[in-house]
Amino acid sequence: MSKSDHEHHRERDSEATFGEYGGQYVPEALMPAVQELEDAYERYVLNNEDGFMDEFRERMADFGGRPTPLQRADRLSERYDREIYLKREDLLHGGAHKLNNALGQVLLAKYMGKERIIAETGAGQHGTATAMAAAHLEMPCEIYMGRTDINRQRPNVYRMRMNGAEVNPVTAGSATLKEAINETMRDWATTVETTHYVIGSVVGPHPFPKLVRDFQAVIGQEAREQIRERAGRLPDSVVACAGGGSNTMGTFHAFVPDDAVDLYAVEAGGSSLEIDEENALAPNSATLSTGTGGVLHGAMTKLLQSEDGQIMESHSVSAGLDYAGVGPELSHLVDTGRVTPASVGDEAALNGFHRLSNLEGIIPALESSHALGYLEESHDELGDLVVVNVSGRGDKDLETVLEETEKRDLEAAPDVEVFGQ
C-alpha cells in the first residue's frame, strides 16, 4: 500500500464511517456519483455554499411547515406520572418527517445540476415526500415501489401520481421495500450521470447517512430548544422509533453531546424477537437489538441476516419499520452505549396507536406508535422529563390498524366491530 493510499484510508475512517460501520459498498459505476455527492454535501450542506442551507431552511418553513410544535401530552403525562412532550413531526407537510430529507436531497440535486430524481419507497411515505418535493422544485421524478406494497398502499400511490411522479412497480422477490431499493440502485447504476437517487433514510453509502441525518437533524435541534423553553432544562430521555433510523438520528443528533440525556431507539418487535434461521425469516425488524454486522445497500451496519450472510425477510405491522438494515451511525451509537436499543411488538404498538388517538386526539403513524408503545412498557427508566418523536400521522394506517385490531383483544382499542356499520 502506497503512502497516499494509507492517507486516503485514514481520511475515510473519520469521514465515511462511524466506528466500524458505514463506508461505501457500491458498484464501481456508482462511485463517482457517490463522490460527487460527498463533494456537494461538503460544499452545500456543511459550508452553505450559494446559500443552500438558507434556501433549504426557508423552504422547510414555508412549504414544509417548520418549526413543528413540541406539545405537552397532558393525559399521557398523567398516565405515566411524568412530563411527556411530543415532537409533532406528524404536522409536517406530507404527514411525516420524511419531507425534511426529501426536500433537502431534491434541492441538493438541483444545486448539483441533476435532471432527474429517483427514489424507493416501502409504505409510500418517502415516495410521497419525494414526489411532493420534486413537484415543488420542478424535477422529474420516478419512484420504485414493490407490487405488494402498491396493492397495500393505494392512497400513497395516488398521491405520488397526483404530484406528477411515475410509480414503477417492482415484482421481484416479496415485492416490498428491499426489492424496491435494489431496483432503484439498478436504475441509478444506469442513469447515474443525470440522476440523483434520494435515499429515504440514514442508510446507504457515505455520504447518505450523514446527509440524511443533517437534513433531519432539525427535529432534535428544534425539540432541544423547545424543551428548554418549556421545561427549563434538557429532558431525561428522548424516544424515537427506528426503521432505517432517519427520524431517530434526526431527533437524537442534537442531543448526542448531552451525556445526561438518554436516547432510546425503539424498533419493531413484530410478533416475536426469535429468528427463524431455517427460513431466513425474522418475525420482527429489531436490527439494533438482534442484528449482526454486515454490508447491505452500500454500508456496513447491523443487519438481520442468516449465518451465511443472506438478508432475512423482516416483519412488522408497520411497513415503514419493516427493513432488515439500519443506519450505520445508529449501529455505532448502540455499540458505544450512547443509544439504548429497545423493541416494541405489533400488539404494544397497536395499543400505543389507540392510546394516543383516544387520549390526546392525535392519530400517530404505526411507526411512531412503537415509540409511544415503549412509554407504556418501560416508562420508569425514562426519568421525569421525556421527549417522544411523533414521526408521522396515521391516516395512512387506518385500514391496517382496523384489520389488525379486529384480530386481537387490545386493551387500548375502541370497539372496532361497529366501525364498519
Next chain:
Amino acid sequence: MSKSDHEHHRERDSEATFGEYGGQYVPEALMPAVQELEDAYERYVLNNEDGFMDEFRERMADFGGRPTPLQRADRLSERYDREIYLKREDLLHGGAHKLNNALGQVLLAKYMGKERIIAETGAGQHGTATAMAAAHLEMPCEIYMGRTDINRQRPNVYRMRMNGAEVNPVTAGSATLKEAINETMRDWATTVETTHYVIGSVVGPHPFPKLVRDFQAVIGQEAREQIRERAGRLPDSVVACAGGGSNTMGTFHAFVPDDAVDLYAVEAGGSSLEIDEENALAPNSATLSTGTGGVLHGAMTKLLQSEDGQIMESHSVSAGLDYAGVGPELSHLVDTGRVTPASVGDEAALNGFHRLSNLEGIIPALESSHALGYLEESHDELGDLVVVNVSGRGDKDLETVLEETEKRDLEAAPDVEVFGQ
C-alpha cells in the same frame, strides 16, 4: 311592546344580526342554551375571562400547529404572472382549518361546564376535527353523519372512532349534511342542559356565526401580518372558498377594514348554475351568487330554496361545499358589496386540484381547489399580489378526484388510467 322590549330589540339588531341577516331562529327549548352561549362568548372570547383566549391560542400552537405558513407559490406566480401566496391551513392538525373552530368550541364548552359534545359532519372534516379536539380535552363526543356520507367517507369515520367519538348514522332524506344538522339540532333540543353543539361553520343562530368567525379569524390575522412581512404591503386581493363560509370569514375578517383589499368568496358552481325549480334541486351550491334570503338552521341568510321556501338539495363534487345555506355575515358582506361572490364549477375545481398537486407539490382539499380554480378563470381582476387560502389537504379526496377525473378530459390532470395498475 314595553320599553324594555324595545331596548332588547335594538340591542339585538347590532349584536345578533349582520344587517338583515343572522338572528336566532331556534326552538324555544334551545333559546336558554343559545343565550348562555352568548354570555360565554362575551366573557371568554371577547373579554378573555379566566385567560380563555390565551389557553385557546396556546393549544392551537402546541396541539394544532399554528401559525401555519404563508407560502409563495413559485410556479403559480409564474403561470399567472403575479405574486400568488398560499395560506397553508392544510398543515393544521387534522388537515383543515376546521380545528380552529372545533378546538375553540370544545374548550369553550369545557369552560361553560358542559359535559358532552355533539356535532354534525358532512364530508367528515368537521367531525374529525371535533373528535380530535374532544379527545384532546377529554370530552365525550358524538358525531351525527348521514348514512350516505358515512359510506362515501370511511376514512374520516375511522378517524373519528379512533379518537373515541361515537358516530351516529342519520338515515333521513338524502342522508347527507343537511339531515345530519337537523338531527344534531334534535339531539341538542333533548340534551341541551349538559351538551354543547359544536357547529361546524359560521352558520346557525347567534352567537355561532361570530363565535366561529372569531375562532377562525386567526387565519387572516396571521396572513395579513405574513404578507406584510413578505411583500411589504397588503395584498390586492384575498381568495377563499365558501361552503358555510368559516374558512372564508376566517380569512377575510382581518382584511374587512382594509378597503383596498378585494375579497373573493368562491362557491361551488357544481355542474351548472341553473336551478331545477321543479325538483327543488340545485346542481351547485352557489348560495351567495344565486340564493335568496330565508331562514335555515337558526339564521336568516341566503339560501338555495324553492319559491315556496323548501330547501333545495345542493350539489358539488366537493362534499364540504355542498350546503344550501351560507353564513349570514357573508350574505351581508356580499349585499353591501364588500365581498365579491364567485363560483367555480366541478371541472375547473378538479383542474385546480391537479394544478396545485402537480405544480406545487401540495394536494389541496377539493373545497380549497375551488379557490385555486378561480385563479385560472379570473386572475386578471385579482391584481398583482394575491393571497389564496388553502383551507385543507386533499388526502380525503383522492378517490373522488380519481373517479371524477376518469369521467372527464381534464386539461391539468395526469394520466389517471395508469393509477390503478
Next chain:
Amino acid sequence: MSDIEAAIRDNHPALITYLTAGDPSLEDTKAYVEALDRGGADLIELGLPFSEPIAEGPTIQAAINRALDAGTTPAGFFELVDELETEAPLLVMTYYNMILQYGDSEAPRASESDAAPPQSKPDVRLFVERAAEVGLSGIIVPDLPAEESEPLRAACDEHGLDLVFIVAPTTEGERLETIMSQVSGFAYVQARLGTTGARADVSNATHDSLARLSAYDVPKAVGFGVSKGDHAAEIIEAGADGVIVGSALIDIVAESDTPAIDLEAKAEELKRGAIRGTDGTGEDEIDAPEPEQP
C-alpha cells in the same frame, strides 16, 4: 277572547290534535280532520310541511316527507283549509321560512345583476293575510322564539290571528315572563326536552312546567309525547287546560286501514281521558291497547 282561547276555555279540558297536511294527500287530510272534529277535538293544528323540520321526531318527519313527496304546497294547503268546515278552530303549524317565502315569488334572485342590490327582507304579511282569509285562527312556529317574533306578531295582530308560543322545560325566569306576557290563544307547554313523538309515559318535566306556569292566568295545553287517554288524564289532573296530540294520530294515518274511523275513536279516547283528569279518577279501563311505538 280569541276563537282559540274560547275553544279551550269553553271546552275545558280541551283536546288539541295535530296532523300534517298532505299526508298522504290533501284529500285524505280533509277527511281525517273532519273525523277528528267529530271525535271531539276542540282545536286542530295542521302542519304545513317544510323540508327541514328540526323540531320533529321521526314520526312527524316521515309524515312531512310523505306530504312533500305528494306535492303539498302552501297554495294547496290554504285551499284545503278554505274548504274545511269544522267546529274546532284551525291553526297552522309550520317553520318560519315557509312563512317568509310565501307569495314572495317575484323577489329577484341575486345573480346576474352587476352589483347585487340589497334584497328587501322577506315579508311575513302575505302569509298571515292568506291565513286569515281561509279562516285559520292561529299560527305556531317551532323555530320562532319570542326574540324573533316581532314581525310575525305584528302581522298576526293586524289580522286577528293568535301567535302561539311554546314554553319549554328550559324556559324559566325572565324569559318565561316575557313569553307569558306575549301569549295569545294559549301557552303550548312542551312536555319534555327533545322532539315531537309518541311516548309511553308523561314526563316529570310536565309537572314541573305546569307548576311553574300555575301563577299565569292563560290557557295551558301540553304537547310532545302524549299518546293515550291515560296521559291526557294525568296531564289535566296536573293542572293543564288541554292536551296536544300529534304523533299518535300520525301513526294511525300511516298504519291504519281505516284511518278516519280510528282517528275519530282515538280523539274520543283522548277527550274522555282528559275529562277523567278533571275529577281525579284513575285508570280508564276502556282505553285502547297501547299502540305500537314507531
Next chain:
Amino acid sequence: MSDIEAAIRDNHPALITYLTAGDPSLEDTKAYVEALDRGGADLIELGLPFSEPIAEGPTIQAAINRALDAGTTPAGFFELVDELETEAPLLVMTYYNMILQYGDSEAPRASESDAAPPQSKPDVRLFVERAAEVGLSGIIVPDLPAEESEPLRAACDEHGLDLVFIVAPTTEGERLETIMSQVSGFAYVQARLGTTGARADVSNATHDSLARLSAYDVPKAVGFGVSKGDHAAEIIEAGADGVIVGSALIDIVAESDTPAIDLEAKAEELKRGAIRGTDGTGEDEIDAPEPEQP
C-alpha cells in the same frame, strides 16, 4: 504472473464465462462448468448467490433466486469448486456480505448481554482461506469498490488470489489510475452503465473505455451485455484481451433441454468470435440465431 493473468495472456483472446452456482442445483452447475471448459472457456466465474444482487439484471437475479431456492450455501459452493477439475482457472463472484459472514457463525448476536460489547469487525480472511484451499484463483465483488477493498486485498495477497476490479464507464481520472495501479488478474471492463444482462449490441461506452485503458499494460476483459460471437469479435477488435459472458449462458441454463451441450456450443461460438476479432474480419455467418431476450 497469476494463474488468471496467464490464462488470459496465454489464450489471447480469452473467453471468460459466468454461471450462478446452484442454478438449478450444484450438481448441474458441475456439469455446465465442465461443458464450458470443454467449449473453450479460458476462465470461469462462478457466482456464489446473495439475496440482494444489486448489480445484476433480471436474468442473473432469477438465476440467483433459483440457486437460493435450491438451498445453495457457501459450504456447498466451496465443495463444488473443490470437486471441479477444469483446465480454466476458476473465480468466485459474490457480494461482499457473503465474504464477511463466511465462517463467522460463532460471532455472538448483540442481543441479550447487558451493554452490547463492540463487535469485532467481521473477518474476510476465512473466506479467502477457504477459497484458496478449494483452488479458486480469484475473487470479484461487484459491491466492493477499490476504496473499501483493503482488508480483502490483503487477505487475497496473503493467499495468492487475484482480486479483480471492475472499471466502469464512469471510472475516470484519478480513480481510474488508482484502480489500475491495484489491478490483479485483469481489469473487468464494464461495457455500459447499468446492470448485467444480455444485450443486442455492443455499446459505444465499450470503445470509449477501452480507449481510456489502452495506455495500461494489463489484461482487459469486457463484460455486461455480451451475448454472441459477433459481440466478442467487435470487442476484441476494439482492443480487449478477453470477453466476459454471463446472462447469455444463463438463458441457456434456464431454457435449454440440453444445457450442457448448448453451453459447450455457445462457448465455442463465442471463442470463435473472439478469435475472429483478432484478424479484423466481419460477421461470422455460422453464429447461432440471436437468443430470445428475457
